[in-house]
Amino acid sequence: MEVYITGVGLTKVGRHFDLGLRELAARAALEALDSARVDKVDAVIVSSTLSYREAGQFDLAGHLAGALGLKGAQTFAVEAGDASGLAAVEAACSLIRAGSAGRVLVVGVDKLTDYVSSRVYRDLQRLYEAEVQALYDIGHAGVAGLLARLYMERFGVSRDTLSYWPAMDHSHAKHNPYAMLPFAIDPAAVPKALKVAEPLTLLDSFPLGDGAAALVLESEPHGDARAKVVLATSAAGYPSFTMNEDPLAPESVGEVAARLREVTGIAPVDVDVIELGDTFTSIGLILAESLGLSEPGRAAVDAMEGRFTLGGDGPVVNPSGGLKARGHPVGATGVYMVGELALQVSGEYPGLKVDGARRGLAVIASGDGSSAHLVLVEGVA
Amino acid sequence: MSMDLSVPETWRVKGALYRLEAARCKACGRIHYPPMPACPYCGSRDLERVTLPSEGVLESYTVVYAVPEGSRHKAPVLLGLVRLGRVRVVAEITDADPSELRTGMEVEAVLRRIRSDREAGIIRYGVMFRPKLKGGSRGG
Amino acid sequence: MEGRPEGKTGIHGWGAYVPRYRLPMSEIARVWGWAPEQASGLGMKEKAVAGPDEDSVTMGYEAARNALRRASIEASRVGAVFFGTESKPYAVKPSATIIAEALGITPATMASDLEFACRAASEGLRALIGMVASGLIEYGLVIGSDTAQANPGDVLEFTASSGAVAYVIGPREGAVAYFEGSYTYVTDTPDFWRRAHQPYPLHGEGFTGEPAYFHHIENAVKGLLAELGLKPSDFDYAVFHQPNGKFPLRIARRLGIPKEKVLPGLVTPVIGNTYNASALLGLARVLDVAKPGDRILVAPFGSGAGSDAYSIVVTDAIEERRSLAPLFDDYLSRRKEIDYATYAKFRGIFNVIK
Ligand SMILES: [Zn+2]
Numbered sequence: 063m064e065v066y067i068t069g070v071g072l073t074k075v076g077r078h079f080d081l082g083l084r085e086l087a088a089r090a091a092l093e094a095l096d097s098a099r100v101d102k103v104d105a106v107i108v109s110s111t112l113s114y115r116e117a118g119q120f121d122l123a124g125h126l127a128g129a130l131g132l133k134g135a136q137t138f139a140v141e142a143g144d145a146s147g148l149a150a151v152e153a154a155c156s157l158i159r160a161g162s163a164g165r166v167l168v169v170g171v172d173k174l175t176d177y178v179s180s181r182v183y184r185d186l187q188r189l190y191e192a193e194v195q196a197l198y199d200i201g202h203a204g205v206a207g208l209l210a211r212l213y214m215e216r217f218g219v220s221r222d223t224l225s226y227w228p229a230m231d232h233s234h235a236k237h238n239p240y241a242m243l244p245f246a247i248d249p250a251a252v253p254k255a256l257k258v259a260e261p262l263t264l265l266d267s268f269p270l271g272d273g274a275a276a277l278v279l280e281s282e283p284h285g286d287a288r289a290k291v292v293l294a295t296s297a298a299g300y301p302s303f304t305m306n307e308d309p310l311a312p313e314s315v316g317e318v319a320a321r322l323r324e325v326t327g328i329a330p331v332d333v334d335v336i337e338l339g340d341t342f343t344s345i346g347l348i349l350a351e352s353l354g355l356s357e358p359g360r361a362a363v364d365a366m367e368g369r370f371t372l373g374g375d376g377p378v379v380n381p382s383g384g385l386k387a388r389g390h391p392v393g394a395t396g397v398y399m400v401g402e403l404a405l406q407v408s409g410e411y412p413g414l415k416v417d418g419a420r421r422g423l424a425v426i427a428s429g430d431g432s433s434a435h436l437v438l439v440e441g442v443a
Numbered sequence: 444m445s446m447d448l449s450v451p452e453t454w455r456v457k458g459a460l461y462r463l464e465a466a467r468c469k470a471c472g473r474i475h476y477p478p479m480p481a482c483p484y485c486g487s488r489d490l491e492r493v494t495l496p497s498e499g500v501l502e503s504y505t506v507v508y509a510v511p512e513g514s515r516h517k518a519p520v521l522l523g524l525v526r527l528g529r530v531r532v533v534a535e536i537t538d539a540d541p542s543e544l545r546t547g548m549e550v551e552a553v554l555r556r557i558r559s560d561r562e563a564g565i566i567r568y569g570v571m572f573r574p575k576l577k578g579g580s581r582g583g
Numbered sequence: 584m585e586g587r588p589e590g591k592t593g594i595h596g597w598g599a600y601v602p603r604y605r606l607p608m609s610e611i612a613r614v615w616g617w618a619p620e621q622a623s624g625l626g627m628k629e630k631a632v633a634g635p636d637e638d639s640v641t642m643g644y645e646a647a648r649n650a651l652r653r654a655s656i657e658a659s660r661v662g663a664v665f666f667g668t669e670s671k672p673y674a675v676k677p678s679a680t681i682i683a684e685a686l687g688i689t690p691a692t693m694a695s696d697l698e699f700a701c702r703a704a705s706e707g708l709r710a711l712i713g714m715v716a717s718g719l720i721e722y723g724l725v726i727g728s729d730t731a732q733a734n735p736g737d738v739l740e741f742t743a744s745s746g747a748v749a750y751v752i753g754p755r756e757g758a759v760a761y762f763e764g765s766y767t768y769v770t771d772t773p774d775f776w777r778r779a780h781q782p783y784p785l786h787g788e789g790f791t792g793e794p795a796y797f798h799h800i801e802n803a804v805k806g807l808l809a810e811l812g813l814k815p816s817d818f819d820y821a822v823f824h825q826p827n828g829k830f831p832l833r834i835a836r837r838l839g840i841p842k843e844k845v846l847p848g849l850v851t852p853v854i855g856n857t858y859n860a861s862a863l864l865g866l867a868r869v870l871d872v873a874k875p876g877d878r879i880l881v882a883p884f885g886s887g888a889g890s891d892a893y894s895i896v897v898t899d900a901i902e903e904r905r906s907l908a909p910l911f912d913d914y915l916s917r918r919k920e921i922d923y924a925t926y927a928k929f930r931g932i933f934n935v936i937k
Contacts, residue, residue, distance in 0.1 A: 184511035193452065194459050194477040197557055197567065198535045199514035200507065204522045207505025208533065212524065215503075215546055259522075260506040260541070267509075300483050304524065304531035305475055461685040513937065516928060517635040537636055538603045540919070554644040554685055555636040556672075561937040566672055568640065568681060576909050576917060 065155045066287035069098025069278030070401040075242035075389030077175045078272040083117040086274045087171035094276035104163035105136035109150035109170040110393035115185045143189045143428030147396020148435035152294040154279045164281045170397030171274040189429030191302045205430045206342035207259025217359025225252035226366035227343045228386045235383020238413035242271040242389035266343035273391030275398040288408035289439040296435040303430035312431030315352035334419035335378045335406050337399035339426030340385050381414040399424035407441035448560040460569030463495040474530050497552040499527040506541045538573040549575040588716035593758025596751040598649025599867040600642050601914035604632040610923040615736045626828020630855025633730045633745035635929050639668045640678045642747035643728030649908035654751035658686050662720030663693040667704025667859040670730045702885020704859040711752040722753040727859035734783035744855025748864040759901040766807035769889030799890035800882050807892035815839045819877040822848035822865040824884035826856045868911040875899045
């Protein structure tokens with residue numbers, strides 16, 4: 063059975079001090095329902111990673127569905143760390159393909175600004191193996207910092223070259239009305255910015271922001287469908303990146319890329335547009351290389367040479383601005399990605415538009431690759 | 444009264460945290476740390492406890508300035524990716540200035556306070572690594 | 584001497600620990616407005632300061648690990664762990680069990696924390712001698728460790744420092760040094776105390792000297808010499824509790840022991856007074872350099888007040904064990920100078936909302 067994306071709702075990622083978790087989620091959800099021109103759904107799946115810690119609401123999906131007037135819908139929440147949003151889409155597709163639901167509302171939401179940043183860093187540490195490894199004060203950026211140095215020394219890539227990755231994200235984000243940081247940055251500014259986890263700086267790191275995004279997924283296109291989901295899948299990796307044979311090649315990411323080839327016959331490099339879960343510059347480079355978009359050690363150079371932007375010879379990567387500049391409201395991010403890709407392949411994307419894009423791919427590996435998640439969408443025109 | 448750190452968890456993880464206890468898979472021979480219920484490499488549940496070497500090599504490190512709450516007193520936090528024999532571990536580096544860290548340098552395990560639960564709660568002790576003490580032919 | 588229980592026992596391993604950080608005396612004088620000569624009057628140059636992730640348990644663990652490595656015995660053969668400190672991380676909950684667990688000594692062992700100001704570890708040492716001699720245990724581990732507190736601005740702040748020492752005590756056979764005798768002298772003398780729930784101790788200033796330190800050490804040493812029929816000149820080294828750099832030299836002079844026999848074990852001028860580690864850390868420094876056959880006098884002291892005196896004779900086994908763990912001087916040469924603000928942060932002197 064096909065799965066069509068009929069509705070998309072995106073809120074601007076930012077510091078929504080005036081909106082609670084419920085109000086923020088509702089904005090995206092109602093917009094998605096309106097854009098699909100429906101008001102009832104069979105199921106509501108909520109994707110949220112930090113809300114239990116930050117908002118303290120259990121059964122967030124039930125509470126939110128009720129608050130949206132959707133009583134009676136099947137409802138549950140999905141959590142897969144950084145990749146929760148893609149996992150929620152995967153769950154929705156499974157419900158639809160199994161015939162359990164004909165129309166599913168997926169809502170991703172997280173607020174990272176309701177508490178002080180040091181607390182959010184502490185909570186984000188839980189993305190990593192929490193009993194031993196993240197017992198240390200690794201912060202949200204420590205592992206990415208370790209990987210950045212490993213990457214630079216292994217491949218002889220300079221700090222200055224790394225900076226072209228976030229600069230690429232920002233150059234794309236300036237067109238995105240939903241981006242938290244819609245402005246370009248000078249790559250030379252990146253190494254000079256506030257150090258977060260040396261060698262990484264604030265300009266290598268996703269900003270702490272709030273956001274909600276929502277999708278309506280349906281078994282019938284209704285004539286309003288933006289896209290269809292060709293594949294939504296995921297693969298568990300290791301409990302710690304230290305267990306990978308090569309820490310710079312997380313096996314979970316290699317596994318979802320291999321599955322994409324097996325199921326669809328295409329490789330990541332064959333699609334038109336890709337949204338990557340580049341929480342930090344080093345994670346973005348590792349993801350791009352593990353997916354085969356660049357040779358090992360080459361992703362930053364490829365970004366510098368414009369390979370991943372409009373007019374480049376690779377897929378356009380992160381036209382949204384990526385996690386660096388669109389932002390990363392953790393549980394919402396995957397939903398943003400799929401919504402953005404649906405709008406790209408239907409020609410409706412309000413930001414950096416990839417003309418004629420037919421296939422869009424979203425990939426997030428949570429934390430240090432404990433699991434990797436992939437969604438491939440395709441235009442229906 | 445409130446406690447942030449789990450008391451039973453503090454007690455459960457002491458083998459890994461105090462003595463670097465890891466698990467060796469009897470099926471595939473690979474060692475992983477910290478110990479998991481099954482081998483992450485082959486899924487075998489036939490595991491035995493082994494102790495990792497207390498000396499190793501720093502494969503990577505970072506200086507964390509964006510420190511999580513409760514750790515400002517030791518900021519910046521030095522974090523290391525340490526190779527102990529065939530196994531890598533992530534742990535804090537102590538007794539070092541950021542400027543003296545180098546990949547490839549020899550480090551050794553010491554027991555330190557990793558976290559303490561505010562003023563009155565539990566204290567978590569565990570392994571950290573420091574640059575190998577000079578006079579280092581001693582103490583292996 | 585043969586019939587004495589002490590003679591059946593000896594030291595199998597010794598282990599020192601000194602933290603990396605050093606606070607020069609000039610920093611304390613600068614911040615608190617002391618006369619520049621104040622520290623030199625105490626015979627002090629600088630003091631060792633524990634890092635932000637250290638406490639008496641972590642320091643004691645490292646000293647004990649060093650002692651066990653030198654003893655070269657299975658940890659499980661240790662039947663008692665005594666931890667002497669006046670800076671317990673937990674007021675209630677034994678520190679000794681944490682160290683015993685981390686070293687693999689648990690569970691078939693005694694373990695407890697002892698308190699007698701700076702002398703608790705020495706009491707533990709004397710108890711272990713008795714327990715080993717009686718056959719109750721095969722080996723025992725005693726640890727002296729302190730992150731010594733002093734009220735900021737008090738003269739005590741010049742000396743109160745951090746460090747640890749540990750000894751594995753066992754049968755005389757195979758020991759690196761054996762005990763000839765021991766003697767303890769205690770009275771109720773309130774020269775120094777810390778009331779419950781108070782962060783810092785107070786002391787009687789000059790009263791800590793004559794009626795406390797000198798009276799108790801002198802009587803303990805004289806008691807030991809009388810029992811053993813020895814005289815001060817029979818010793819190659821003498822180590823006394825060292826609350827500052829001057830008192831140990833003065834008590835030695837009073838007992839007729841030349842300075843040269845005291846200086847090898849006088850560590851306070853360069854690391855400060857490590858409280859429960861103080862004299863026993865001086866002994867560790869002496870064992871780092873002593874030759875087989877050397878006889879050592881050791882006299883720890885604790886306020887409140889009491890002193891123990893021990894006569895120890897070094898054996899041939901010492902040479903092969905020495906290199907199995909870092910020496911005191913290895914730790915001493917690992918030195919990072921800090922300023923008062925860093926010291927205050929490391930030692931939690933600032934009032935911070937947690
Ligand atoms: Zn296996």
